[in-house]
Amino acid sequence: MAINLISENQKKELEKERTQSQVLTLFVFLAFCSVIFVFILLSLHYYVSAKNVALSDLVLEKNQELQSVRLKESKEIIKEANQDLSQVAIISREQILISNFLKKISDLTPLSVYLTDIDCTKKQRQIEDSKGEKQIELFLEIKITGIAQTRESLYNFRSILLKEHSFSAIYFSPPSWAKAENAEFSLSLDFLL
DSSP, X not given: OOOOOSXXXXXXXXXXXXXXXXXXXXXXXXXXXXXXHHHHHHHHHHHHHHHHHHHHHHHHHHHHHHHHHHHHXXXXXXXXXXXXXXHHHHHHHHHHHHHHHHHHHHHHXXXXXXXXXXXXXXXXXXXXXXTSOEEEEEEEEEEEEEEEEEHHHHHHHHHXXXXXXXXXXXXXXXXXXXXXXXXXXXXXXXXXX
């Protein structure tokens, strides 16, 4: 048995101080753990925020690249469509020009004259108007071959063409006049547009 030299009151005070010391140590430990926990949470928050910003930048960059690629593809498609439309417009204009000529020549051709081949080439030349200003004149250079039943019907056809103001530079080749019947002829003329 041990001899106890401390009084009962002192024992209670010592026990109370020891308990207070343990509680204080526990509170300090909890406070320290709380500070470390907050520091860890702040570190995780900063890390996640940094990753989020990096991913946002990456997504924006990828979106811009994708939009750039789509824009280039769209521009290519539009460019090709414009070229196609331009070609369609040119073909349409050319068809209108040629159809105007074909209507005019078919109306003027006598029944005894048969056209076998027509070759058209669109051309332009520079002319001076009445004021002396230079202008560009568009025309179709036409070469026609055919057969006339008689030289007289070919001559009538030539006379009709000469009276028409939309035709110029009318030229029948000399061999066209050689035969009196079933005369094969070759003709060149300009159709003013």
